[in-house]
Amino acid sequence: MSDFWTCKPSAKALRTVNPIRAIVDKVVGGPVVERTDGKERIPLSLGDPTAFGNLPPSQILTEAAAAAAHSNKFNGYVNACGTPSARAAIAKHYSTEHVKFTSDDVVIASGCSGALELALTALLDDGTNLLVPAPGFPLYEVIANSHGAGVKPYRLDPATGWECDLENMESQIDENTRGILINNPSNPCGSVFSEGHLEDIIRLAAKHKLPIVADEVYGGMTFGDVQCVPLSTVSAKLGGIAPIISASGLAKQFLVPGWRVGWLTFYDTPFGAIKDVKKGVMSLAQVVLGASHLVQATVEKVLDPEKEEDIKAMADFKTQLNETLASQSTFTCDYLSSCHGLRVVRSSGAMYVMVEVVPSLFDGSFTDDVTFTKLLLDEENVFALPGSCFGAPNFFRVVYCAPKEKLGEAYGRIKDFCERHKKMD
Numbered sequence: 001m002s003d004f005w006t007c008k009p010s011a012k013a014l015r016t017v018n019p020i021r022a023i024v025d026k027v028v029g030g031p032v033v034e035r036t037d038g039k040e041r042i043p044l045s046l047g048d049p050t051a052f053g054n055l056p057p058s059q060i061l062t063e064a065a066a067a068a069a070h071s072n073k074f075n076g077y078v079n080a081c082g083t084p085s086a087r088a089a090i091a092k093h094y095s096t097e098h099v100k101f102t103s104d105d106v107v108i109a110s111g112c113s114g115a116l117e118l119a120l121t122a123l124l125d126d127g128t129n130l131l132v133p134a135p136g137f138p139l140y141e142v143i144a145n146s147h148g149a150g151v152k153p154y155r156l157d158p159a160t161g162w163e164c165d166l167e168n169m170e171s172q173i174d175e176n177t178r179g180i181l182i183n184n185p186s187n188p189c190g191s192v193f194s195e196g197h198l199e200d201i202i203r204l205a206a207k208h209k210l211p212i213v214a215d216e217v218y219g220g221m222t223f224g225d226v227q228c229v230p231l232s233t234v235s236a237k238l239g240g241i242a243p244i245i246s247a248s249g250l251a252k253q254f255l256v257p258g259w260r261v262g263w264l265t266f267y268d269t270p271f272g273a274i275k276d277v278k279k280g281v282m283s284l285a286q287v288v289l290g291a292s293h294l295v296q297a298t299v300e301k302v303l304d305p306e307k308e309e310d311i312k313a314m315a316d317f318k319t320q321l322n323e324t325l326a327s328q329s330t331f332t333c334d335y336l337s338s339c340h341g342l343r344v345v346r347s348s349g350a351m352y353v354m355v356e357v358v359p360s361l362f363d364g365s366f367t368d369d370v371t372f373t374k375l376l377l378d379e380e381n382v383f384a385l386p387g388s389c390f391g392a393p394n395f396f397r398v399v400y401c402a403p404k405e406k407l408g409e410a411y412g413r414i415k416d417f418c419e420r421h422k423k424m425d
């Protein structure tokens, strides 16, 4: 008899797998080769705006956190759905002429991921499914699978700037579908839907009596004249025909993903289509007793500042961040579209752009996005995530948060790489 024994993990643990890992291992796995060309690694892969240190959060936010810690007023437990003042600030911030949220429509969670997990847990059972965008953020599938549910991808069309292929979306709905996930602005596409397109999506959801789960974590992050209209506002303008459960948080718009505070807002139809789902989320929130009290204390300072100077400072912060990202986006799209064999679908929001590789224009050293990104990493030490991670083979995703000099260096190397592997005829 052996003294060694192992414990069996649960079926839920075993089916909770992030699909990115296996794909990324194909790119970065294998023996580490000592570089002799002096090219340091430039990661264009990290969906973390703090990665390079060039995008610091607002001082209002960091000072609010410090003051909250020193006050000793935020050390205790709070309501599992969030502190009254943070919920009130979120309700006020997202209310518009057309939609009035109250604190009771808000549930605070551990990051936007935690908020999505709450919403999807309240909607999905074993054997049900959720419609998700392709290309799209892999977390939705991870959460759905952990509940024994599945996802049915609907196609986003690069030819229309990544709008939903509505016919394809409708064809994916079956009797087990429990909701449609919409991510706007999009990770990984950097696209922003027009109000007209959102209307069409909402009409489709209403026709099939399905709620929309809106991942709007990049909500305020749009460039130039492009505006991201919240799905709740669009539904309200149509008479409230479809319920919207929207998820967002501090992570991206306020540049503190490590602080782990996000939230859900519930916009219901006049006939209360999701009132029981909302109750379900509130019950589920009791399991982990909510998000960090300390960080929740900062939410009202950035979403609903009191002092005139703070209102202005937060508005300036947002304008500056969007201008920086807009300029880096333009630089990225211009540079990469000038590279042999690459096609760019321009980005108008968030911090991403998807670039298409046309393998037939190259010398055969790579055959798809995974082998392209691997060879690019080996030869140029530039790392971008293959589109396969997001359900978009033959694309790769670029995060353009890094300082412009770094981006320029990376794109220069990508350009050289594309020239070197050009097909000769």
Ligand SMILES: *Cc1c(COP(=O)(O)O)cnc(C)c1O
Pocket (backbone or CB within 6 Å): 047, 110, 111, 112, 113, 114, 137, 183, 186, 187, 215, 217, 248, 249, 250, 251, 252, 257, 260, 261, 262
């Ligand atoms: C980053 C991201 C999230 C997660 O946000 P957290 O608040 O850090 O959990 C959710 N959805 C999308 C599309 C994201 O890119």
